[in-house]
Amino acid sequence: MDTINVLVVDDETDFTELCVKRLRKRQIAASGVSSGYEALNFLEEQAVDVVVLDVRMPGMDGLETLKAIKKAYPAEVILITGHDTEECAEEGMNDGAAAYLIKPFDIEVLARSIRKTFRKKKIKESQPAGEKGC
Amino acid sequence: MKTNGYNYIKKLQIEIIAIVLFFSLIPLFALGSFLYFQFTQTYTQKVTNNLRTIVDNKKKALDMFFEERVSQLKTIAYTHSYKELSDEDYIRSLLSAVQSSSNSLIDLGIINSDGEQVAYTGHYNLKGVNYKNELWFHEVMFKEVYISDVFMGFRRFPHFIIAVMRKEEGSFWILRATIDSNIFNLLVQSVQIAEKGDAYLLNSENILQTPSRFGKQVMEPSDFPKTPLFTGTTVRENFSEQNRMIVGMSWLEKKNWLLVVSEDPTEAMTPLFRTRTMVILLIALGVMLIVTGAYIVSRSIIRELIRSERQKAALDANLVQSSKMAALGKLAAGVAHELNNPLALIKESAGWLKDLLEEEEPDKIANFKEIEKTVNKIDLHVERAKSVTHRMLGFGRRFEPVSEDTDLNKVAEQTLSFLENEALHRNIAIEKDYLENLPSVKSDSAQIQQVILNITDNAIDAVGKNGTVRMKTGYDPKKEEVFLEISDTGPGIPKEDLDKIFDPFYTTKTSGEGTGLGLSVSYSIIEKLGGRILVDSTRGKGSVFTVCLPVRSEK
Incomplete structure (x- = not known):
């Protein structure tokens, strides 16, 4: 099984830290940053398969970061939020997010979601280009 | 609150009724009283005119009567000489000739310039009576014709006389006749039309010259107010005492007697009173109809108003409830979100502890079981809190049904x-x-x-x-x-x-x-x-x- 490179982005550093530790314990190569800018910088330097992105962050918020990531990198994005609004979820999905989780969630749910997203990504990449997912 | 709301509606109903009544009753009453007064006026005028005509006719008849008597006497006086008339037999035959055509003359007498009655024919024995000191004797000397008031005279019963004077050969003599007051009374009283009507004559001293039908006899002073001389005929309403009367009066031309004809207005005006009753009944009926109509109209308006008021109240309540829900939804969602982040942290922390405990050997940690139990409890209660915040979010969420x-x-x-x-x-x-x-x-x-x-x-x-x-x-x-x-x-x-x-x-x-x-x-x-x-x-x-x-x- 391939190592999954994951980046957790959340302004709550405690949360990021715990998340990273727990994902690593589940054989997922996770790293953590605490803002959208940092996330983009991180992506510039390292290849990441899945980004776990908090929607509500000071400065560059989750949706903006999502757009920026989707423009420049092949990474898939899972949105997490404590705020459940219809428009927010819809916008995120339209912009190419792979999944949407509401805090607090079980770490196993996140891990499963990451693995699923990673598998989808792999399948997508193995298919010929031009046939982008609908 | 509800009763307060309906109080003003009750007040409004009263206002509507009052306004409707005001604007419909006033014209009704105005019309009713206008018609009534117009009718009263017209009818009173008619009654008055009627009375005036009666008085006029009667006055003419009376004047005619006097004129006829006077000219009768004058004719006798000027077609005969003093000598001829001094013969009692002759005037007796003359009187019976006159009485054959008109029996208003009771007797005839010839009086010489000394006032002595030289010849007489009639029921009373009045020959030789001297009238020299009687007032009328002096008056006839001035005026040549004299009509007396009614008086008792030597005959001891009410009568009046007509005297004419003729000048002959430097001297003068007087022909005097007594008028049958019965015939005269009949002539006056034949005017009576209605049950309570009355007709009589008054002299200038307000003494009755013919008997009044109700009350005074001839020669008694009348209650009728003393009336100064005037020409023509006057009709007026007389409110004397308890009974109202319409009175028509006129001074005779041949003699200064006042003809008075009175009528009871209640009798004459009966049709008028019937009309008044009808008008009052009709107005009462109209008032009843208007009041009923006003009540019905106001009631239906009020009912409609209450209905819309209730509708509005229900709508308001609905609106209040929805806006309350919207605001609370927003609040709930905000609170839920703020709680979700720390909850996630607690959950992750507990989860991490659990992860770490898995790596430990239970036997090496004294309180391993207690720690594990506590961590699970934390997890459980975070789940509980999560279910609350998620429902709160659901409450504020706008789902697309x-x-x-x-x-x-x-x-x-x-x-x-x-x-x-x-x-x-x-x-x-x-x-x-x-x-x-x-x-x-x-x-x-x-x-x-x-x-x-x-x-x-x-x-x-x-x-x-x-x-x-x-x-x-x-x-x-x-x-x-x-x-x-x-x-x-x-x-x-x-x-x-x-x-x-x-x-x-x-x-x-x-x-x-x-x-x-x-x-x-x-x-x-x-x-x-x-x-x-x-x-x-x-x-x-x-x-x-x-x-x-x-x-x-x-x-």
């Missing part, structure tokens, strides 16, 4: 299947009264199920043990709504709490058992589906929740 054909009976039945076990355990009977062929509604059956579940769950909790929960469906064709009525035999909801039960976090359950969000979520769901939830509750008897859904989608 799907629109599918929904059979309310089927949804209710499905929902009941979740709860039947619970009910059985608590010995609660579930009665079902489903209307067959219930029209299906275009709605979101999953959401409706959620609502039914919430309400029925509450109903079962309200009953507690040993009771009945009743489900009834129906269709209201007037409102084009289907409804589901869920009633229970629980303790009911206090009146003061009835408008709070849809508020978020209102609950009667002990903490931990309920979140107080079920009904408020249900309320917003049904509202979004275009329906209504109604609640009715009687303390001690139970509560009835009714979910109404429009058959036709509002889109």
